[in-house]
Amino acid sequence: MKREEIKEKLKEIIKPYVQNEDAFQKLTEDTNLLMDLEVNSAHLVDIILDMEEAFDIEIDDESAERMMTVGEALSISEKLIGEKD
Amino acid sequence: MIGNDLVYLPHWPQRTGGRQTRFLHKVYTPSEIDLIRSLPEHGEALLWSMKEAAYKVYYRKQPVTFYAPRAFVALVTEVHEQWISGAVSYGNSVWLTRSGIEDDYLLTIAIDHSDHGVFEGVETAWSDFSGREDVYTVTNKAGNSLRILKDEFGIPYFESGSGFHQLPVSLSHDGKRLACSWLRSDKGD
Numbered sequence: 001m002k003r004e005e006i007k008e009k010l011k012e013i014i015k016p017y018v019q020n021e022d023a024f025q026k027l028t029e030d031t032n033l034l035m036d037l038e039v040n041s042a043h044l045v046d047i048i049l050d051m052e053e054a055f056d057i058e059i060d061d062e063s064a065e066r067m068m069t070v071g072e073a074l075s076i077s078e079k080l081i082g083e084k085d
Numbered sequence: 086m087i088g089n090d091l092v093y094l095p096h097w098p099q100r101t102g103g104r105q106t107r108f109l110h111k112v113y114t115p116s117e118i119d120l121i122r123s124l125p126e127h128g129e130a131l132l133w134s135m136k137e138a139a140y141k142v143y144y145r146k147q148p149v150t151f152y153a154p155r156a157f158v159a160l161v162t163e164v165h166e167q168w169i170s171g172a173v174s175y176g177n178s179v180w181l182t183r184s185g186i187e188d189d190y191l192l193t194i195a196i197d198h199s200d201h202g203v204f205e206g207v208e209t210a211w212s213d214f215s216g217r218e219d220v221y222t223v224t225n226k227a228g229n230s231l232r233i234l235k236d237e238f239g240i241p242y243f244e245s246g247s248g249f250h251q252l253p254v255s256l257s258h259d260g261k262r263l264a265c266s267w268l269r270s271d272k273g274d
Contacts, residue, residue: 067152
């Protein structure tokens, strides 16, 4: 799966939990999930669970801890998907 | 230092089956899962809000966002009629918590361990939440209107004539209600 494909899938996953639509429209890899998109921190767990299901990966605590921006979520997904192939 | 966290219990997500199991193991330690199962109700939301409130106290000193719910370990120390006392640890830091439920809102206050016993000095003002603002205004029990500003890290403080007041305040909302909690100073703020 290419980075752009992963990004599109990731946007679909994140969308239902976004509270700041404007920030979502202007989304970049630097966009912070909590601060910019205003995702409720309780829903960060749901995003992680959704990513695991969508990409058939397992995100451990150490990886999840760094997952604050769209770019970091993308890099973690890309790495874990790569390790699986 | 103070941190608060608000959970509207009817909106706490109800997960089922395998997803619920995976959720529990992502957020709670095995001992916390045992604790949740031993509580009559709202255990997940209670421990979540304890961890969040403690994280907010930590963030005031180390303003770097990270996501490590299992690293903030919560335990319940006493169940009172009106509140639940607990403690949360992260590394060598320990915070004391007090949680209460009113009108389906679960509110947890966390304070530094060294502030033991000052929960009586905590005041919480409630208001309707109308979206994220740069400045919030709350009214304290004495009827005074207080303005809350945020610093560059998003940490809220009461405003004073000379810029940021050193009296910290913590904000938490569920999209409808906003809870502002602070430790009253000697000046009666």
